[in-house]
Amino acid sequence: MTIDVVVFLQDLQNGFLDFFFGFISFLGEEYVYILIFGIIYYTYDKKMGEFMAITLGFSATVNTLIKNIVGAPRPFQKYPDLVENLRPETSLGNSFPSGHTQNFSTVLFSEAFFSKKKAMFYVSSILVIFMMLSRMYLGVHFLEDVVVAAILGIGIAYFAYQVFNKLYDDTIKLHKLYIILIIAIFPFMFFIDGEDFFKSYGLLIGFVVGIIIEKKYINFNMDVLFWQKVLRVVFGLIVMVGIQQGFKVLFGVFAEDGTTLMNILNMVRYFLIAFVGFGLYPFLFKKFKF
Numbered sequence: 001m002t003i004d005v006v007v008f009l010q011d012l013q014n015g016f017l018d019f020f021f022g023f024i025s026f027l028g029e030e031y032v033y034i035l036i037f038g039i040i041y042y043t044y045d046k047k048m049g050e051f052m053a054i055t056l057g058f059s060a061t062v063n064t065l066i067k068n069i070v071g072a073p074r075p076f077q078k079y080p081d082l083v084e085n086l087r088p089e090t091s092l093g094n095s096f097p098s099g100h101t102q103n104f105s106t107v108l109f110s111e112a113f114f115s116k117k118k119a120m121f122y123v124s125s126i127l128v129i130f131m132m133l134s135r136m137y138l139g140v141h142f143l144e145d146v147v148v149a150a151i152l153g154i155g156i157a158y159f160a161y162q163v164f165n166k167l168y169d170d171t172i173k174l175h176k177l178y179i180i181l182i183i184a185i186f187p188f189m190f191f192i193d194g195e196d197f198f199k200s201y202g203l204l205i206g207f208v209v210g211i212i213i214e215k216k217y218i219n220f221n222m223d224v225l226f227w228q229k230v231l232r233v234v235f236g237l238i239v240m241v242g243i244q245q246g247f248k249v250l251f252g253v254f255a256e257d258g259t260t261l262m263n264i265l266n267m268v269r270y271f272l273i274a275f276v277g278f279g280l281y282p283f284l285f286k287k288f289k290f
Contacts (some may be wrong), residue, residue, distance in 0.1 A: 001141035007082055009137040018086065019044045021134035024088055028100035028131055031241070033107065034277075036251025038236045040111075041051035041278065042285075043222065043229035047168065050211050052110045053278060055160040056203030059153060060107040061185055063099050066183065066195035078140045083139040091140035093196050097149035098141045104131045113161040128153075171215065180207040195263055202267035206274025213279040220285040228290040239281055243273050 012166065033056065041049025074095040076085035084093055090100065108124035132146035167174040182205055189201070214220070222229075247269040255262040284290075 003075060003079055003082065005143045006136045006139060006141075009133065010134025010139060012137070017137065021130075021137045022087065024127075024130045024134040025090060025100060025138060027127070028104040029090065030244070033103075034237060034240045034244075034273075035233075036107065038233045038240070039276070041230040042236055042282070046220075046222065048111065048114050049277075051114055051161065051164050052107060053207045053274070054204075054211070055110045055157055055166075056103060057200065057207045057274070058160065058181060059156045060103050060200035061197065061204050062156065063097060063102045063149070063152070064093075064194055065185075065188060065192065066097060067094040067099070068192045068194040068197055070094065070096050072145075074140050075136075075142055083112065085140060086138040086273065087140060093194060095141055096145045097152060097171050098132075098135050098145040099149070099196065100135055101128070101131050101146045101149035102153040103143070104128060105150045108159050109154045109157035110161065112155055132216045135243050175208075175212050175215075176214070182208060189252075193260070193263065195258070195266055198263040198267040199270045202270035203274045205267075206271040206276075207278055209271075210275040210277065214282050218279075220282045224285075224290065231290050232285065235284075236277065236281055239275055240277050243276060244269070247272065254286060 006096075035237045037053055040052065058286055064072075072090055072095040074085075075083040076091070077095075093099070105128050108127060112120040130149055132150060135141040135146050136143065162175070163177070167177065185201060185204070188197070190262075224232075247265075251262065251265040251269060255265055
């Protein structure tokens with residue numbers, strides 16, 4: 001039984017492994033992705049940033065759909081006498097498949113497929129394995145959760161790259177595909193009540209709308225000085241985290257967690273994070289020349 005793997009890993013508990021696997025798990029959380037996308041999209045390679053963002057938004061939405069449909073309990077819920085939850089703040093939803101592992105795999109292998117660098121494939125593989133181990137060590141996922149999640153993340157990254165690379169020069173077709181994805185997922189809003197689904201779907205819509213607007217009306221470039229790139233990232237982090245936390249507090253005044261209204265508001269909040277980050281914020285690059 002795969003619970004034996006979780007129990008075995010938890011039997012290794014010590015201060016160092018608690019810190020190490022806690023840190024690895026943190027690498028799969030949204031603040032890290034905000035930083036990664038800010039650096040890549042604002043300062044390094046806009047095309048890569050667009051591809052990675054759309055792919056993550058789609059992968060995260062697929063992950064939450066599967067989670068809500070399957071409805072599998074987590075190890076610490078199913079075996080409370082055997083498993084301790086060492087990271088409760090990142091284990092609020094269902095178990096299968098692991099969101100941390102799938103999203104982490106998607107981001108790392110999206111960059112690997114895009115860059116075509118062998119070193120990136122090796123580093124990505126090692127880090128994904130560490131993420132899989134960390135989620136089991138922390139008691140929040142079974143072996144099958146992380147294995148399937150890694151396969152899904154890598155598979156989505158691969159197929160997304162094939163499509164993106166083929167259609168990138170045909171902007172109209174590519175943007176139509178983005179919109180078709182959004183429309184295809186829309187009906188699930190009436191059947192899924194998981195908070196993470198609405199966040200992921202809002203993020204995907206925000207990425208799509210933001211990227212379309214940026215490409216049509218802004219079209220910023222990377223031809224700026226290093227200190228200007230630093231400003232882009234620093235101010236971008238402030239704006240994105242400000243939206244993430246500010247609207248969380250604001251919406252909390254109007255709705256309670258777990259309600260349909262809060263799910264919709266969370267979708268709006270994550271839409272704004274992606275839309276502002278990829279669509280509106282880059283307008284300031286031209287406006288204030290940085």
